[in-house]
Amino acid sequence: MAQWKPNEELKLESRMMTRHCLGIAATGGGKSNFLNLILKQQMMRGGGAIHIDGKNSKEAIIEFLSLAKQHNRWQDVRIINIGDAAFSNTYNPLLRGDNDEVTSRIMMLLPDQGGSGAFFRSQAGRGMRAIAGILKSIDKPYNFGDLNVLMSNETAMRALLKEAPPTKEARDFKIFMDQMMAVNPRTGAKEMNTQKLQHTFGDLAGRLHSYYVGNAGKVLNPYNPEIDLYQAIRENLLVYVALPMLSKSEIAVDFAKFLISDLRTAIGQIQNDDYKPSPTFLCLMDEFSSYAMPSLAPVFEQARSSNICLFPFIQTYSSLTDKGNGLSDDFAAKIFGNTWNKISFLLQEPESCEVMSKVAGEMLKEVVSESFGENLSFQAGDDDASALRTGGRGRSFGKSISHKHDFIVRPEDFKNLNDGEAIFMGRGVVMKLQVPLVHLNVEDKEIDMPRFRMPFKQGLGIAERYHTFSG
Numbered sequence: 001m002a003q004w005k006p007n008e009e010l011k012l013e014s015r016m017m018t019r020h021c022l023g024i025a026a027t028g029g030g031k032s033n034f035l036n037l038i039l040k041q042q043m044m045r046g047g048g049a050i051h052i053d054g055k056n057s058k059e060a061i062i063e064f065l066s067l068a069k070q071h072n073r074w075q076d077v078r079i080i081n082i083g084d085a086a087f088s089n090t091y092n093p094l095l096r097g098d099n100d101e102v103t104s105r106i107m108m109l110l111p112d113q114g115g116s117g118a119f120f121r122s123q124a125g126r127g128m129r130a131i132a133g134i135l136k137s138i139d140k141p142y143n144f145g146d147l148n149v150l151m152s153n154e155t156a157m158r159a160l161l162k163e164a165p166p167t168k169e170a171r172d173f174k175i176f177m178d179q180m181m182a183v184n185p186r187t188g189a190k191e192m193n194t195q196k197l198q199h200t201f202g203d204l205a206g207r208l209h210s211y212y213v214g215n216a217g218k219v220l221n222p223y224n225p226e227i228d229l230y231q232a233i234r235e236n237l238l239v240y241v242a243l244p245m246l247s248k249s250e251i252a253v254d255f256a257k258f259l260i261s262d263l264r265t266a267i268g269q270i271q272n273d274d275y276k277p278s279p280t281f282l283c284l285m286d287e288f289s290s291y292a293m294p295s296l297a298p299v300f301e302q303a304r305s306s307n308i309c310l311f312p313f314i315q316t317y318s319s320l321t322d323k324g325n326g327l328s329d330d331f332a333a334k335i336f337g338n339t340w341n342k343i344s345f346l347l348q349e350p351e352s353c354e355v356m357s358k359v360a361g362e363m364l365k366e367v368v369s370e371s372f373g374e375n376l377s378f379q380a381g382d383d384d385a386s387a388l389r390t391g392g393r394g395r396s397f398g399k400s401i402s403h404k405h406d407f408i409v410r411p412e413d414f415k416n417l418n419d420g421e422a423i424f425m426g427r428g429v430v431m432k433l434q435v436p437l438v439h440l441n442v443e444d445k446e447i448d449m450p451r452f453r454m455p456f457k458q459g460l461g462i463a464e465r466y467h468t469f470s471g
């Protein structure tokens with residue numbers, strides 16, 4: 001079995017690291033090892049990466065740090081771990097993007113389910129847009145807590161209005177507030193109708209609250225966080241994102257969506273700047289289908305032209321078409337179409353095997369058929385029927401070559417891959433790989449990560465001043 005030897009020549013072709021690559025693997029197929037190999041090479045060549053890991057364990061974080069240490073890149077590591085703030089750098093996914101981007105980032109918390117929910121969703125969306133607009137005009141960093149309070153506290157809303165410059169955004173916000181007011185039948189005064197406010201934002205405010213409290217809250221709310229994805233790409237940093245998918249799946253998935261949406265904004269910015277990371281920046285996205293969203297499809301195009309290479313990893317084909325997650329056949333087709341390379345490890349269920357076999361394609365197989373024939377013809381004798389005389393004898397030989405299509409890799413071949421074996425499918429090339437086993441010399445027992453004391457930055461501070469949370 002091939003093993004990784006530190007001084008041996010690298011086995012993965014460099015073109016794998018410059019094109020988007022879709023990975024598919026059943027559990028235990030050797031995916032983590034493969035990702036470590038990619039990371040190792042990326043670290044060696046001085047490149048940056050974001051690794052979103054669906055398995056959140058202390059060991060995985062220590063491994064990532066060890067790998068970086070081995071390549072003298074420890075100081076470049078940043079960790080986002082919403083499950084344990086003690087082992088996380090800080091990161092605020094609300095700091096980048098225009099009103100529309102921030103609004104759609106927040107609105108991802110309310111899935112678009114059609115029906116009567118659609119009305120409430122659009123109400124909440126309008127409210128959120130009004131808030132995002134006025135916040136932009138104030139131009140101070142804000143956080144999940146600030147948004148939560150602004151969705152539920154009239155005094156906080158008025159304070160915000162007072163602080164804002166007299167722009168169109170402030171007027172729109174005022175209009176929104178007026179819509180939330182009603183005449184109190186007893187006093188005849190116009191006042192904030194809390195019921196209306198709750199109806200408008202209800203669910204959204206509650207969901208934002210979970211990102212302001214606990215471990216996730218500590219990691220995600222600083223106004224001047226240690227990590228900014230745009231800077232991370234520019235500085236070739238190594239960002240490890242631990243998603244607590246098993247213990248806190250809903251929060252983890254929604255957080256991954258915030259992160260991906262922020263990443264999308266950062267990629268847009270990089271593209272605007274006409275900056276291209278060198279070497280190519282890698283985004284390894286484990287458990288991709290659980291936080292993928294339709295708006296991501298065009299990002300593949302954008303990232304490619306900015307030297308940012310995406311590695312979405314999925315477990316099954318059908319997870320990419322999952323309507324319950326807002327995905328579709330169309331989305332799957334786009335992701336397949338936009339990933340130049342595909343790599344498959346051991347697969348288990350039949351549909352994925354078939355899809356991947358189709359991706360690998362068919363080849364023309366020569367089918368040669370030969371026929372050999374002999375014929376004898378007899379002529380009846382005149383006098384003795386038993387004395388057959390051969391009247392004529394002929395022989396023929398025919399060889400025909402026909403071409404028939406056959407799978408290059410048959411569906412069942414994907415079921416029979418061994419440890420570390422993979423099938424790589426690029427444009428015009430299909431090959432079986434034996435991925436070398438990466439030996440991680442993990443010496444540390446505890447997480448030892450770089451941390452930074454960030455200079456103070458004045459933020460909105462609404463949550464601090466008006467903390468009556470609705471949660």
Ligand SMILES: Nc1ncnc2c1ncn2[C@@H]1O[C@H](COP(=O)(O)OP(=O)(O)OP(=O)(O)O)[C@@H](O)[C@H]1O
Nearest residue numbers: 026027028029030031032033034419420435436437
């Ligand atoms: N390239 C390889 N060569 C030899 N053995 C390997 C290779 N890759 C993986 N293995 C073996 O398979 C086991 C599982 O590998 P790995 O952890 O990478 O799989 P995985 O797909 O990430 O699994 P999971 O779904 O549990 O995360 C490893 O512990 C190792 O023993």
Ligand SMILES: [Mg+2]
Nearest residue numbers: 031032033055
């Ligand atoms: Mg794994």
